[in-house]
Amino acid sequence: MDDLGTTTPTTLDTLSAEGTPARWWVAPLTLGERMAGPILGAACLVVIGIILTSGSYLSTIFEDILIFAIAAMGVDFLGGFGGLITLGQAGFVGVGAYGVAIAEVHGYGPWAATGISLAAVLGLAVVTGVVAVRVSGITFVIVTLALGQIFWGLGYQWTSLTSGDNGITLLSSPSIGPWSLSSTMTVWVTTFVVFLAILAVLLLMVHSPFGLSLRGLKSNERRLRALGYRTGLQRYIGYVIASFVAGIAGVLYIFSNHLISPATLTFSQDGFLVVMVILGGLGTIWGPCLGALVVVMFEQEISTYLARWETLMGVVFIAAVIFTPGGIAGLLRRGRLALTRLATARRRAKPAGGPAPAVASATAPNSSAGDALDAARTRGDGDAARVTAAPRAPSEGDR
Amino acid sequence: MSGAGVRPDAAAPTSRPSAGGPASPPTLEGREVALELDAITCRFEELTAVDSVTLTIPAGSRFGIIGPNGAGKTTLFNVLSGELRPASGTVKLFGRDVTRMSAPERVRLGMGRTFQVVRLFSDLTVRENLTLAVMGLSRSKLQLLRPWRTYRVHQALAEELASSFGLRDRLGRTAGELSHGELRELEVLLALAVEPKVLLLDEPAAGLSPAERVDIQALLRRLDPGLTIIMIEHDMQVLRGVVDWVAVLDHGELVTQGPTAEVQRHERVRELYLGRAAAHDGAEHLGSTTS
């Protein structure tokens, strides 16, 4: 920026000396290439919106997908960024759903029930968090698993409150003026809006200072402590946020399904959430939404042809873990990189004034293209490393 | 090693100020005390890694700690920085008893440290590493929705720090991609980012090339003279370039302490380093110790 002129020579030096300049690859990206991801994402959202409002049977499936995607994003927030995988989030989905149903049974209106339910979720997250954040790593996984099982056990056995096995049916849905959640269309739209809001908030959070510190926590907790971070607090906040997000998914769940039973809190539901996150792409927030799409589709579609659909999903999951470590998100990103590389190579092959702009953009230390690479790295799978390590097609500009 | 046999006479200069020996850097006599260790003992099961070490380190001093491998130097640092609780003894930081305090609390009171085996956020970029470090003491690290202005300030500080030590054109790299020398630099920069009043450096020059050693010495000498530096270092050349007072540990015990040149002439120290030299590629160590 300010000292661009003075740093230029050194940057050039390092270019030739090191052979792998930091931002060299991304520099020639066109605006279109850089915007590809966001545009694709927006397009997906539009398609989902159309499907949801189409009123077909797919609408219901997509509603389920979005609800689980919300919970999965919460799991990813804590797991993909903070390195803390929770196996108890279905429990909070359950608390959110049961909270509404039970409050209504006790005579509260639907809005009050929603408030009570979210407060209960928050309260439970705040209390259980005290236990959960004392441990990390595999112990954390086990503790959250145990907490989830306690919720499930309560749902199952505290029959006076939960009606046990049969579950509770929703009595009434909230409404504002003409819009009532008793209409399926309104539920679809509401779910979509809430999903978008949570997606936006979580994306904002992972790029916040707190998000950075969560990634630091995952990367090297002892170092983070030596820099003055009270990592327990970090973990606690992350846990409460993830649990609250799961609770919101639970509230949406009861308004869309009208029934909550202990089946929703089972261990396999916890497992599915984690599968969604890992299959979709840990540490991306949007990846788990794709994971939710795949898992729910399996559950709804494949299960009609194949009774053992869970087995098939297990196989798919294992294959995915082995062949695409970054999940679906990683796969997409790799595809995009390959395309970019191709386009770059083609552009460079054209002669006419090729070298000059390439060098110029490579030497601008704060070019927005450079930041794009940073952003790509930020999302943290191996791809970024691959970008810089990629063999450079020898270009005229280098000689 | 017949440590017990040598100890009586070796202990003489280390005994408390009242006993007459120089127990703290004399040039800094009368200054505020930055760190005070009183009979620190730290055990790992049977092994006594640090054995009743008592040291007084005045503010602004440049303090070296040497000793053979396994002498307990790093363990002592871990006790000072709060990663380990000592079995007995107290640590005082600027007069305040911090023995029971956690590591992050001590950072808040002005303690910064590096690690012998570099500990960085290896999947984060250099910029992010430094930003994290700069945010360490600010409230904004808990802000959930990006406060653009303060975040920029932190990033700018991070970049300034990086340029102060030639990591400027590495800002966008992940730390895992850096060379060993750059990793060591980043390790020191992270510790400096929390603006410590007491800086603990655990072998900052280990594995560096001669040129890089010169660089790191230059960096350390440039630091604010008010900063207290405590440095573990095997390389006597680097050590002499930075510190003026040295304490010697062996088998967890404080063998002696004094001005660098004096300690190098100390018979027991030479013996320790001769032993070390035999076990390692110690020719240069011996050379620099005896020179």
Ligand SMILES: Nc1ncnc2c1ncn2[C@@H]1O[C@H](COP(=O)(O)OP(=O)(O)OP(=O)(O)O)[C@@H](O)[C@H]1O
């Ligand atoms: N966490 C631990 N558990 C058990 N023993 C330990 C632990 N940390 C250190 N030790 C032992 O304590 C003794 C002192 O170790 P320390 O790392 O403090 O030595 P050092 O002086 O830093 O050595 P070096 O020069 O090799 O870094 C060694 O014998 C070591 O094996």
Ligand SMILES: [Mg+2]
């Ligand atoms: Mg050590």
